[in-house]
Amino acid sequence: MADQMTVSKASGDFGGLRMTKQRQVVYDVLADLGPKHPTASEVFVTAKERMPSISLATVYNCLETLTGAGAIKQVNIDREASRYCPNLQPHAHFYCTGCDQVFDIGLEKGADASSIWALPSGCLIEEMNVAMKGVCGTCPKCRTANGHS
């Protein structure tokens, strides 16, 4: 049972990052929207409901800062707008073309995402990004797409 208390990380605890109200709101929105993997614009919409004065540029700035601080992750799928993800575990992203949603996909027990690749010796991976596309087969739209009438 993973910790569900991610609604509001203790203020001022992002590795010495100066915690402004805007950054807190942006982080909280992302934690609340959690598995929706919202884009910057989508974060902006919800953030503006909670803090009407916030600007889109600030949302971008906050997302970049939080990403740099390692508090969140940026997710790029194709050329679409970046999405953001509060899940810090190593995982892949699966974009379902049926329901237009993004799912986090964890590693199989004991699996290692880098050992399957024939890396030239000396290569040092600092970051790996795995994005999949397909149909999830469980959502209503996908069942239809899969021919379950």
Next chain:
Amino acid sequence: MADQMTVSKASGDFGGLRMTKQRQVVYDVLADLGPKHPTASEVFVTAKERMPSISLATVYNCLETLTGAGAIKQVNIDREASRYCPNLQPHAHFYCTGCDQVFDIGLEKGADASSIWALPSGCLIEEMNVAMKGVCGTCPKCRTANGHS
């Protein structure tokens, strides 16, 4: 020994695709620039040397069409401009921050890129994209970056 005669794929053989001079030039440029993983702009520069009348929009259109036909692959690393790749084998891309190059990374013998992920049952992968970032450790710049004076 893989077939190296990729300089110019027989005209009109991209799965029934209408083969225009522009598409042929774009494909040839990509095949020639091969492992450089050029961006659309870079393809445009070389294509224009061979066919001065070609336009950037056409290069984009051709790259998109060729990608759709499965003749080439589009490679997205972070938010940078898309790169294109004539290598149709399953492989990952490694971007070296030291020498600013992109390398193709093949799978280890017998490895399977999807089986390491704990996919919900019913999930059907149609496409997988693996991008890594780091230092390759072999180019001069990387050796410097790695502290080899």
Next chain:
DNA sequence: CTAGGTGCAAAAGGTTTGCGGTTAA
């Protein structure tokens, strides 16, 4: 108090599109 963050508006960069003329099949 002040370094750093914010809001705004404008710019940048990559990519797509609309349209009249052109061309492969």
Next chain:
DNA sequence: TTAACCGCAAACCTTTTGCACCTAG
């Protein structure tokens, strides 16, 4: 012949930036 494609320029969308004001520490 003609549906599909090209070249051009303008539009589009996401993201970044410059600058004056504001605020957390």
